[in-house]
Amino acid sequence: MKVQFENKIMSSLLLKVDNYLLREGEAFTNYSGLFYPVNNLYNNYHTYSAPFKQFVSDESVPNATVMKQVYVNGVATDVGSSDLHGINHFQGQVHFTSDQSSKVLSGNYAVKDFNIYLTNDPEQKLLFETKHQINPKHPQQLSGLAPNAQPFPAIFIKNMGGQNQPFAIGGLDNTSTKARLVVLADSNYKLDAACSLLKDLRYHRLPIHTDLPFDAMGSYTGLNYNYTGLVPEDGSPLIEEVRVSKMSMIGDFNRLNPDVFSAFVDLDISTLRAH
Amino acid sequence: MAGRINMVSIKQKALASQKVIRSAEIEAKARFNRAKAGLLQDFLNDVVTNEIRGGNKTSNSSGTLGGYGNLFSYIGFYEGFDPIAPIEDYLRNFIFNARVINRSGNLTVLVKWPTINTIRALSSMPWEEGNSWVEGIEGGISGFSNYMYDLARGSGRSGAAVQKKSETGVVSTFSTKKYLPTMLKESYKRFK
Numbered sequence: 001m002k003v004q005f006e007n008k009i010m011s012s013l014l015l016k017v018d019n020y021l022l023r024e025g026e027a028f029t030n031y032s033g034l035f036y037p038v039n040n041l042y043n044n045y046h047t048y049s050a051p052f053k054q055f056v057s058d059e060s061v062p063n064a065t066v067m068k069q070v071y072v073n074g075v076a077t078d079v080g081s082s083d084l085h086g087i088n089h090f091q092g093q094v095h096f097t098s099d100q101s102s103k104v105l106s107g108n109y110a111v112k113d114f115n116i117y118l119t120n121d122p123e124q125k126l127l128f129e130t131k132h133q134i135n136p137k138h139p140q141q142l143s144g145l146a147p148n149a150q151p152f153p154a155i156f157i158k159n160m161g162g163q164n165q166p167f168a169i170g171g172l173d174n175t176s177t178k179a180r181l182v183v184l185a186d187s188n189y190k191l192d193a194a195c196s197l198l199k200d201l202r203y204h205r206l207p208i209h210t211d212l213p214f215d216a217m218g219s220y221t222g223l224n225y226n227y228t229g230l231v232p233e234d235g236s237p238l239i240e241e242v243r244v245s246k247m248s249m250i251g252d253f254n255r256l257n258p259d260v261f262s263a264f265v266d267l268d269i270s271t272l273r274a275h
Numbered sequence: 276m277a278g279r280i281n282m283v284s285i286k287q288k289a290l291a292s293q294k295v296i297r298s299a300e301i302e303a304k305a306r307f308n309r310a311k312a313g314l315l316q317d318f319l320n321d322v323v324t325n326e327i328r329g330g331n332k333t334s335n336s337s338g339t340l341g342g343y344g345n346l347f348s349y350i351g352f353y354e355g356f357d358p359i360a361p362i363e364d365y366l367r368n369f370i371f372n373a374r375v376i377n378r379s380g381n382l383t384v385l386v387k388w389p390t391i392n393t394i395r396a397l398s399s400m401p402w403e404e405g406n407s408w409v410e411g412i413e414g415g416i417s418g419f420s421n422y423m424y425d426l427a428r429g430s431g432r433s434g435a436a437v438q439k440k441s442e443t444g445v446v447s448t449f450s451t452k453k454y455l456p457t458m459l460k461e462s463y464k465r466f467k
Contacts, residue, residue, distance in 0.1 A: 122417075122418060122419070122422075123417060123419040123422075124418075124419055124422040124423075160415060160417065161415050178414065178415065180417070243405035243406055244405045245400075245402075245403040245404050245405035245406060246404075246405075247402075264403055264405065264406075264419075265405075266403075266405065266406060
């Protein structure tokens with residue numbers, strides 16, 4: 001099936017939230033560290049993972065180290081050379097076309113303070129039924145993160161539905177989209193900071209982007225990703241309303257995740273469109 | 276002896292008289308009271324209002340949950356709490372407040388009307404205080420509050436709650452319904 005409006009708006013929201021937190025909140029930390037072999041995800045590719053995910057891939061974030069090279073036995077290697085196929089910032093992984101397990105792989109990268117994911121899981125599953133693994137505080141780990149791990153602090157973006165309402169003669173509708181951001185933080189300070197930033201998204205435009213410079217695996221292959229440099233599609237939706245609900249009262253029920261500080265940020269997004 | 280009658284001046288003077296202003300206020304107040312009574316009646320007689328007022332033992336007469344459970348426990352209200360009361364008080368005690376403006380030969384009566392912003396503040400959801408259950412009836416309510424209600428009652432994922440499996444294994448979901456926000460808009464239109 002072709003990409004539909006709802007697909008576009010949710011993926012664009014992910015990009016917007018990611019960029020806004022990184023740029024306005026400087027929500028990242030620069031690190032240097034090693035990569036470790038993990039289960040290969042793709043045929044004919046060898047995958048190596050950092051102890052962290054997600055890395056910053058956005059060139060528009062000031063002072064963030066966007067990883068574009070991997071050090072193989074201390075030698076800086078560009079993507080496309082020495083069997084280095086790509087760097088997957090979202091997963092904190094590098095992909096080689098040959099086995100590199102006898103070599104020492106390392107890199108310089110910025111790790112996001114809040115990972116961003118799209119999800120369909122119910123809120124209670126995210127809050128209570130999933131044991132979240134925290135991103136480590138330092139890079140001296142002995143293994144890479146499993147490919148399916150979703151460490152926190154994190155923001156899970158969920159589509160909560162919406163509706164079309166007639167707006168103008170000629171078939172113009174106001175498409176209302178509701179999105180919920182489930183914010184999971186490791187401290188109350190970070191939770192407040194994230195909620196404060198997200199609250200400020202009210203009346204922000206949400207540019208629709210569909211053309212990203214990553215390959216099918218989501219990897220950087222030499223083309224830079226710069227959020228502010230992307231050319232959006234026509235007709236930017238508007239974030240009309242932002243409501244924050246802090247989960248301060250659920251401490252008693254925090255069975256699996258006693259150290260998770262959580263909040264819901266609900267967004268009402270309005271788009272005028274003919275369809 | 277012929278003379279000219281300045282109708283504009285007469286109209287301006289008439290509209291500026293206290294008697295005319297008072298009459299306009301009385302007419303506006305009568306309309307306001309009718310509209311307010313209608314709004315209050317619509318709200319109190321609505322199937323959603325009655326279901327919520329029925330507490331956690333009532334059935335899902337509004338049909339918003341596919342007939343399972345009830346809105347009171349789905350939204351997660353605490354037992355004994357009457358979520359309708361603050362809104363009813365607000366609407367019932369909303370006083371007539373008007374300002375008459377005489378501008379270039381036209382008399383305009385500006386009347387304050389209950390606002391959705393105040394109702395939003397009076398209808399916070401117990402487990403998601405940023406969201407309003409009144410708006411949620413029209414826009415959608417996730418099952419999270421229901422889950423929390425169950426958890427707080429110590430009854431696991433079902434109990435009196437709604438998000439349980441039917442005999443056919445289908446999990447009931449929330450269907451939106453026109454409610455107070457629409458009533459407010461419609462009553463405002465009628466009042467105008």
